[in-house]
Every structure is written in structure tokens, then in C-alpha cells.
Amino acid sequence: MRCDDCGSPANIRYVEMVDGELRDLHLCDDCANTRGMALSLSPFAGPLVDMLMGLLDEMRVGEERTEDGRVCPECGLTRGEFRRTGKLGCASCYEAFGSELKPLLRRVHGSTVHTGTIPSKAPRDIETGRRARALQLELERAVRAEEYERAAELRDEIRRLETEVEVGDTEDRTPVESDAGGANVDV
Amino acid sequence: MWTFETMVGEPSSWLDASGPRSDVVLSTRVRVARNLSGHPFPAMAGVDDLAAVEEKVLTSASKSNYLTNALVVRMDEAGPPVRQILVERHLASPTFGVRAEGRSVVIGENEVVSAMVNEEDHLRLQSLRSGLQPLDAWRLVSRIDVEVERNLQYAFSKNWGYLTSCPTNVGTGVRVSVLVHLVGLARLGEVAQVLSGISKLGLSVRGFYGERSAALGGFFQVSNQTTLGQSEEDIAYTVERVSSRIVELELKAREELVARAGRKIEDEIWRAHGILTSARVMSSEEVMSLCSSLRLGVARGIIGGIDLGTLNRLLVVTQPGHLKYFHGENPSSDERDRMRADLIRRELGNRERTQ
Numbered sequence: 327m328r329c330d331d332c333g334s335p336a337n338i339r340y341v342e343m344v345d346g347e348l349r350d351l352h353l354c355d356d357c358a359n360t361r362g363m364a365l366s367l368s369p370f371a372g373p374l375v376d377m378l379m380g381l382l383d384e385m386r387v388g389e390e391r392t393e394d395g396r397v398c399p400e401c402g403l404t405r406g407e408f409r410r411t412g413k414l415g416c417a418s419c420y421e422a423f424g425s426e427l428k429p430l431l432r433r434v435h436g437s438t439v440h441t442g443t444i445p446s447k448a449p450r451d452i453e454t455g456r457r458a459r460a461l462q463l464e465l466e467r468a469v470r471a472e473e474y475e476r477a478a479e480l481r482d483e484i485r486r487l488e489t490e491v492e493v494g495d496t497e498d499r500t501p502v503e504s505d506a507g508g509a510n511v512d513v
Numbered sequence: 514m515w516t517f518e519t520m521v522g523e524p525s526s527w528l529d530a531s532g533p534r535s536d537v538v539l540s541t542r543v544r545v546a547r548n549l550s551g552h553p554f555p556a557m558a559g560v561d562d563l564a565a566v567e568e569k570v571l572t573s574a575s576k577s578n579y580l581t582n583a584l585v586v587r588m589d590e591a592g593p594p595v596r597q598i599l600v601e602r603h604l605a606s607p608t609f610g611v612r613a614e615g616r617s618v619v620i621g622e623n624e625v626v627s628a629m630v631n632e633e634d635h636l637r638l639q640s641l642r643s644g645l646q647p648l649d650a651w652r653l654v655s656r657i658d659v660e661v662e663r664n665l666q667y668a669f670s671k672n673w674g675y676l677t678s679c680p681t682n683v684g685t686g687v688r689v690s691v692l693v694h695l696v697g698l699a700r701l702g703e704v705a706q707v708l709s710g711i712s713k714l715g716l717s718v719r720g721f722y723g724e725r726s727a728a729l730g731g732f733f734q735v736s737n738q739t740t741l742g743q744s745e746e747d748i749a750y751t752v753e754r755v756s757s758r759i760v761e762l763e764l765k766a767r768e769e770l771v772a773r774a775g776r777k778i779e780d781e782i783w784r785a786h787g788i789l790t791s792a793r794v795m796s797s798e799e800v801m802s803l804c805s806s807l808r809l810g811v812a813r814g815i816i817g818g819i820d821l822g823t824l825n826r827l828l829v830v831t832q833p834g835h836l837k838y839f840h841g842e843n844p845s846s847d848e849r850d851r852m853r854a855d856l857i858r859r860e861l862g863n864r865e866r867t868q
Binding site: 328333400401402403411412413414415416417420427430431434435436437438439440441442443444445446447448449452455 | 548550551552553554556557565633655659662663666667668669670671672673674675676677678679680681683684685687715739740741742743744745748
């Protein structure tokens with residue numbers, strides 16, 4: 327989630343009720359300071375925000391009930407809208423509607439796994455994971471062909487790659503964006 | 514200097530019939546769909562997000578070696594005539610720019626590479642090449658994609674690849690389309706059979722230049738239907754291989770057509786030539802159908818002195834947007850039909866008879 331004011335990563339979610347209108351803001355530290363929110367809010371943050379969050383979540387539950395489905399927490403697209411238009415609203419929709427997307431993708435594409443190019447900035451483990459799977463297939467072939475020396479080499483190489491993925495995993499797990507919402511309010 | 518005026522004044526380079534199999538294939542287009550992480554897709558994005566994405570994409574694109582001197586057309590500054598020209602030159606989709614804010618088109622020199630910003634996805638990057646060149650076109654798009662990506666963070670999932678607004682594009686986000694002229698198969702009544710064979714191979718086919726164009730001139734677009742589970746090279750290769758096979762079938766059909774009804778076909782081609790070089794009023798549907806016949810005649814060597822590139826170009830520059838642009842005002846449909854006939858006579862070199 328990005329700061330509504332400046333677009334840098336937001337770590338404050340600010341919910342307020344103005345004239346009966348519920349406003350849901352995502353802000354970064356700096357912009358929250360500029361608006362004078364961080365300070366003024368802190369003493370009341372707990373109960374007030376919880377109450378407003380509760381209202382917000384109730385509204386979402388209401389939508390869910392009428393649409394008989396989920397809502398993307400990032401962009402607010404409902405399952406009903408997705409079904410009507412066939413279009414998703416943002417990258418997070420792929421998570422939010424994952425369970426029904428999977429069979430849909432299988433029907434449309436005959437596959438649910440991407441095997442094409444990878445952006446140069448994608449985490450390294452995607453590439454290594456692919457390479458490990460390819461080596462695993464070769465290992466099975468080597469064992470069937472009773473090429474044990476080759477098999478041992480392959481096994482070592484796969485182990486090496488797997489350690490790399492684990493290390494890479496923790497390194498790469500720094501989130502690209504802050505969490506999409508939920509009930510976490512850091513004030 | 515590469516400006517909108519110079520662009521419209523020159524024919525699109527991908528229409529020049531210099532590419533492989535130009536006797537049957539007019540052009541190849543490869544596009545990739547990309548989105549930036551951290552912004553909703555255009556349909557769900559507010560004005561601020563659209564502006565931020567536009568800014569990021571335009572800045573990043575300008576740093577690509579292929580787009581340094583590119584022309585940028587901002588849709589909120591472009592009127593309907595400019596939009597129509599972009600559509601006719603295959604640089605924008607028909608609905609692009611209806612919602613204009615935050616939308617733009619980036620056009621590289623000679624229109625070989627171009628991009629739409631904030632269409633259905635944040636970035637649609639494409640390459641248009643003459644003739645049948647899926648693999649070349651893909652490799653070109655891929656090189657530019659890498660350059661453009663340097664300053665962007667694409668929305669990408671480990672399992673599902675590049676995330677797109679429509680799940681039918683997810684994965685590679687790649688669409689490879691080939692524009693073919695199947696006049697021979699159409700005349701023999703075999704086109705439906707061939708096309709249903711193509712769809713069984715996982716490719717899709719539709720009439721080009723509007724739905725009636727198939728019936729009018731035998732122009733079809735062949736493209737991949739699926740984008741997930743295969744590499745881009747494999748997708749491009751499949752389209753290339755299937756299209757090559759279609760070309761073979763079409764050439765055989767033309768051969769058979771001439772063998773079966775040579776004199777009749779020859780007569781039809783010369784009549785088309787006669788009308789195109791003499792008529793004073795011409796509808797766009799008539800152009801489509803006559804150019805199709807003449808194209809067959811030129812490709813078979815029945816008529817000399819006209820090149821296929823000229824005929825490809827006529828299909829674009831005789832469309833309403835181009836005619837309006839050169840006329841200056843908004844010509845009526847009757848005026849356009851007259852302008853169209855004049856333009857064709859000029860292009861086909863019968864200057865002395867234009868009086």
C-alpha cells in the first residue's frame with residue numbers, strides 16, 4: 327500500500343468519520359506528521375481506530391454477503407465485479423481471488439504455472455528453483471540409467487541450490503509493498 | 514525530427530512488404546502486457562495513480578535506446594482525429610483514450626516499436642514488423658522490455674508470471690499476431706476448414722479490418738490464445754510455424770485457382786486494377802475488396818509495376834481518420850469517397866489521368 331499523499335510506502339492507516347462519510351487513508355510517517363495526525367491521534371488511537379475499523383470491516387462483510395464472495399483488500403474489487411467484467415483490479419486480486427482463478431486459468435491456458443521470462447528484478451530464488459527442478463528430472467534419469475557418479479554430482483548441485491534458495495528467501499522477503507491492510511494499524 | 518506530422522506523412526515501415534512471405538503475410542505484431550507493482554490496474558485506478566504510472570513509464574521508456582527520440586502523444590491533448598489515426602496505424606486500440614486522463618502513446622521512429630500507457634494494463638509494449646517475423650519481433654520487444662524495466666518494478670508472481678488486468682493475458686503477457694491475406698483459400702471456399710484447423714492448434718483467428726473484411730478481401734488475423742505455461746519463444750515459434758503452414762496452403766490455393774479458372778481470375782484482377790485507377794468515388798469496403806484482388810494479381814506476377822507495399826499502405830491511408838487529417842476539415846462521407854478515389858489514383862501512379 328502506498329501513501330495517499332506522496333506515493334512512498336505507507337505504514338500508517340488512518341480511518342476517520344467526517345459528516346457520516348468513512349475515510350480510509352494510508353500514509354507514510356512524514357505525511358502523517360505533516361497532517362499533524364501521528365501526534366494528535368496517539369492518545370486515542372486504540373479504541374477509536376478499532377471502532378472505525380470495525381465499521382469498515384462490517385461494511386465489507388455487507389458487500390461480501392450481497393455479492394456472495396470476497397473483496398480484494400488492496401483495491402476493493404468485489405468478486406461480483408470480477409465475475410461481471412472478467413477483469414482484475416490490481417496485483418493483489420490474484421491473491422484475493424486465487425482459489426477461483428486457478429481453475430479458470432487451467433481452463434483458459436491449460437496451465438497454472440508461468441515458465442516464460444522473469445523480470446530482472448524478481449527474487450533470485452525463482453530462477454534457482456526452476457534450475458533445481460530441471461536438475462531433479464535429470465537426476466531421476468541418471469538413476470534410471472545407473473549413472474551413479476553423475477547422479478551424485480547432480481544431487482550435490484541440487485542441495486547447493488536448495489541452500490541458496492533458503493538463504494535467498496530470507497534475503498528477498500523484504501516486502502516490496504507494505505501489507506495490504508487487514509486490521510493492522512500502526513499509529 | 515520525428516513528429517506526429519512526419520509520421521502521418523510517411524508510410525508505416527511495417528507496411529513496406531520487405532519482410533519474409535510478404536506475398537501472403539502483411540505484418541507481424543508482438544505485444545507484451547506489463548503492470549507496475551504498487552498501483553491498481555488502470556480500470557480501478559484514480560487520477561493520481563494513473564498520473565503516477567504514466568510519469569514512471571514515460572520516464573523509464575525514454576531511457577531505452579530504442580525509444581530515446583520517441584514521439585509521445587498524450588491522449589488528453591489529442592483530439593478524436595489524432596486518436597483515429599493511431600488506431601488506423603495499429604498504434605492504439607479503438608477504445609484507447611476514450612478515458613483520456615493519464616493515457617498516452619509512445620511511438621519509436623518508423624513505428625517499429627510503440628507503447629500504450631494505461632490502456633487495460635499500465636504498459637502495452639509492441640513491435641510491428643513487415644511480413645512473417647514472430648521470433649524477431651518477440652526478441653525486439655524483449656530487449657526493449659528489459660531496458661524499460663530497469664527503472665520500474667513490474668507486478669510479477671512466481672507462479673503466475675506477469676500479472677495483468679485480464680486473466681487471459683497473465684503469465685507471459687505476450688500476444689503474437691500475424692495479419693494474413695487468404696484470398697486464394699477464400700475463393701476456393703476452403704478458408705473455414707483451414708481456420709477451424711488453426712483453432713484446434715490453440716491459436717485464434719478473426720477477420721481483420723472489421724468483421725466484414727474476411728468476406729470482403731480474405732484478411733485474417735492469426736494469434737496465440739494462451740499466455741501461461743509456455744515460454745514466449747515457444748509461443749512465437751508456434752505462431753510462426755502454423756503461419757508458415759497457412760502460407761503454403763494459401764500459395765497452393767492460388768495455384769489451383771489460376772489452374773482452374775485462370776482467365777476468369779485474370780479478368781477479375783484487371784477489372785479491379787481498372788476501377789482502382791479510374792474511379793472517382795470509392796467506399797472503403799470497395800477498396801478492401803479491389804485491393805485484395807489486385808494484391809493477388811501483383812503477388813502472382815499477373816500485373817507488374819505495382820508493389821505490394823503500395824497496396825498494403827492503401828489499406829491504411831484510405832481509412833477515414835487519415836483522409837480527415839489531410840483534408841483539414843471534417844469531410845462528409847461523400848467527400849471522403851471522392852478523396853479516397855483521388856488518393857488511390859495518385860498512389861497507383863495514374864497521375865496523367867487524374868483530370
